[in-house]
Structures are given as structure tokens and as C-alpha cells.
Amino acid sequence: MIVFRSLAEVPADFGPSIVTIGNFDGLHCGHRTVITEVVARARKKNAKAILVTLDPHPARVLRPEFPLRLITPLDVKLELLADTGLDAVLLLPFTQEFSRTTARTFCETVLRDTLHAAEVHEGENFRFGYGAEADMHSLESLGNGCGFTAHIFAPLTMGRQTVSSSRIRTVIGEGNMSAARHMLGRPFAVDSTPARGRGYGTQYAVPTINLAPYADLLPANGVYVTDLRVGTGASAITFEGATNIGNRPTFGEDSFAVETYLLRFHPIPLDEQTPLRMTFHKRLREEKKWPSPEALKAQIGQDVARAERWFHLRKALARAPGATRSR
Structure with a gap:
């Protein structure tokens, strides 16, 4: 999959193309x-x-006073898109100036003249152009003059819920x-990556890891069943674990952290640049202030035991005849 980071990077002979446009935060089922x-x-x-x-x-440019926490930061989104079969992704730098691009100019400059679009596929709620001036009916009309057809998709629903990035942010x-x-x-x-100042060295021998401060979306404060992948590629090691997200109120002054207790831990190579990927499976409980560190330690033991049971059940289900592993 080729990634173009501006219109100028797209070859003049690119196309014809089948196009979809959007933010795609989360790259969800819809x-x-x-x-x-x-x-x-x-x-x-x-x-x-x-x-x-x-x-x-766009929300980060147009409404900076309300910072949007993304489900999938750009590098993660591109990693996921690379497995979809797309030939290319065009990243358009979004600025205040770009936000004033009219729908007609976008269709002519991007879709017709650069991508030579034959079809454009969008959800029925798609809006674009300056001030979100244009909808799918406008896209169909503009497409008639720019040589492409517009294909409309109804929102995907699961149960009674419409699948959307905003809904997913809410449930997380x-x-x-x-x-x-x-x-x-x-x-x-x-x-x-690992939090700075935690004494990570060449050979890390303590069964807890704190994540570095994370600017995008995290689940609600509480304790979770998690996997933690340490490193990348063939040398990566994945540990099952129990993770606390929160302010650690038992110890007095709030001190926010994402801290994971690693099950079946063994010493590993680790430093402050080591890539970490934390996968969240289940919330065990909300965060709570305990009367003493000893009471907290006892509760952590219970949390770890519940996480162990969850992983044991997952493995048992995965071994069952005809079972589909749920991740």
C-alpha cells in the first residue's frame, strides 16, 4: 500500500480510481x-x-479547545489499512486554509484532476466542503460533472446501535x-512505550510496567484484563496481565498511571524506547480508594486471580472443537 502525503506526490497517471473519503478513526466494521x-x-x-x-x-484544527482523543492514531490507522487490500492512501494535510476548500473545488482538484476517480463510495451521512456544505446528493450532482458516480452506504447497525467512531469512543x-x-x-x-524514570535497564526483572503518558483514547479508570506485547517483530514477547488505569488514590495525592502486572513474568530486555502494545479485553472493576496499602495489595491479588481465570477460559474455548477464538 502506497501512502501519498500530499496531492503533489500522486503521479500524474494515477488512476482510474475507486475512492472513499473520511476520517476513519477506529477503522471499525462500518x-x-x-x-x-x-x-x-x-x-x-x-x-x-x-x-x-x-x-x-479536522476536529483538532477547528475545535482545539476540545481536544479529540483518537481511537486509532495515524500510525496505527495506516498499519490497519495496510491489511485491507487498498492500493494507496492519500493523506491530505488539514489546515485552516484547507478547511475553506469548497465541495466543488475538492471534487475537481482531488477527485477529478488528481485521482481520476471513476466511483466514490461513502456512508449516507457523509458531508464535505467548507462548513460541511455538501452531502451525498451534492456529491452525486458534482460527480456528474467530474466523471464519477457516487455510491451510498447505509449505516451499519449491530443490535440496536449504529456503528460509529463517536459511539465507540463512548463505550471505551x-x-x-x-x-x-x-x-x-x-x-x-x-x-x-515504558514510562520514563522507572529504572528500566537492559534486563528488566520486575513484573510491572507503566505506560508512558498517552495523549489519545484510554478506557475508563479501573482494572482490566490485558495482553501486553513488548517489542515488535519476531523478537516480540506478549504477556498476559491485569492493568490498572487511574490516579492511585490509596497513596494520597493523585498520580495518574497505566500500570500492568504481568502474569508468568520472566526478565526481558527493556528500555524507555521499547515499543509496547496493550490490548484490553475486559474490565474487572472500577478504581477505588482502599483503606490501606495492605488492603490494596490483597485486592490486587484478587484482580490477578480473576485475570488468570479469564485467560484460562479463553484458552479452553480456543481448544474446543469448532470454536472460534474471540479476541
Whole structure:
């Protein structure tokens, strides 16, 4: 998958193309439905399958006073998109100036003149152009003059819920990891590094790791069943664990941390630049102030035991005949 980081990087002979446009935060099941169709149509028409997205997220430019915490920061989103079959992603730098681009100019400059779009696939709530001036009906009309057809997708629903990035942010913020997994099509995870100043050395021998401060979306404060991947590639090691997110009120003054107790730990190479990926499976309980450190230690023992049982059950289900492993 090629990543173009500006219009100028797109070759003059690129296309014809089948296009989808959006922020795609979370790359959830609804997004994947559209992308799958874009890729299928591109193969059928001997065209390029391309996704157009904006960086940074428009909300961070237009409403900086209300910082948006992303489900999938850009590097994670690109990693996920690389497995979809897309031929290319076009990252358009989003600025105040770009935000004033009219819908017509966008269609002519980006879709017609640069991508040579034959089809554009969007959800029925898609809006674009200065002040979100244009909707799917406008896209259809503009497409008639720019040589492409517009294909509309109804929102994906699961149960009684519409799958959307905003809904997923809400359930993650509530600690509902099962609902998040259902709509994302995978468990929610965050990428980080070890916290600074924790004494990480060449050979790390303590069974707890704190994540460095994380600017994007985290689940609600509480204790979770997690996996923690340490490192990348063939040398990566994954530990099952129990993770506390919160302010550690038992120790007095609030001190926010994401701290993981690693099950079946053994010493590992680790420093402050080692990549970590934490995957959240289940919330065990909310954060609570305990009467003493001893009471907290006893509760941690119970949390670890519950996490052990969860992993044991997952392994048993995975071994069952005909079972589909749920992650």
C-alpha cells in the first residue's frame, strides 16, 4: 500500500480510481464494509483502490479547545489499512486554509484532476466542503460533472446501535470493552512505550510496567484484563496481565498511571524506547480508594486471580472443537 502525503506526490497517471473519503478513526466494521467494496470494485474495473483521509483530524484544527482523543492514531490507522487490500492512501494535510476548500473545488482538484476517480463510495451521512456544505446528493450532482458516480452506504447497525467512531469512543470511555470489540471487529489496543524514570535497564526483572503518558483514547479508570506485547517483530514477547488505569488514590495525592502486572513474568530486555502494545479485553472493576496499602495489595491479588481465570477460559474455548477464538 502506497501512502501519498500530499496531492503533489500522486503521479500524474494515477488512476482510474475507486475512492472513499473520511476520517476513519477506529477503522471499525462500518468502515471496513465500505473499504471492502472499494477494493472489490477496483479489482473488477482494473482500477486503483484509494482511501483519502485528513491529518490531523479536522476536529483538532477547528475545535482545539476540545481536544479529540483518537481511537486509532495515524500510525496505527495506516498499519490497519495496510491489511485491507487498498492500493494507496492519500493523506491530505488539514489546515485552516484547507478547511475553506469548497465541495466543488475538492471534487475537481482531488477527485477529478488528481485521482481520476471513476466511483466514490461513502456512508449516507457523509458531508464535505467548507462548513460541511455538501452531502451525498451534492456529491452525486458534482460527480456528474467530474466523471464519477457516487455510491451510498447505509449505516451499519449491530443490535440496536449504529456503528460509529463517536459511539465507540463512548463505550471505551465507559470501560465497555466487549461492545468496543464488537464494533471494531478486534479488541481495543493502544501503542506506547515504558514510562520514563522507572529504572528500566537492559534486563528488566520486575513484573510491572507503566505506560508512558498517552495523549489519545484510554478506557475508563479501573482494572482490566490485558495482553501486553513488548517489542515488535519476531523478537516480540506478549504477556498476559491485569492493568490498572487511574490516579492511585490509596497513596494520597493523585498520580495518574497505566500500570500492568504481568502474569508468568520472566526478565526481558527493556528500555524507555521499547515499543509496547496493550490490548484490553475486559474490565474487572472500577478504581477505588482502599483503606490501606495492605488492603490494596490483597485486592490486587484478587484482580490477578480473576485475570488468570479469564485467560484460562479463553484458552479452553480456543481448544474446543469448532470454536472460534474471540479476541
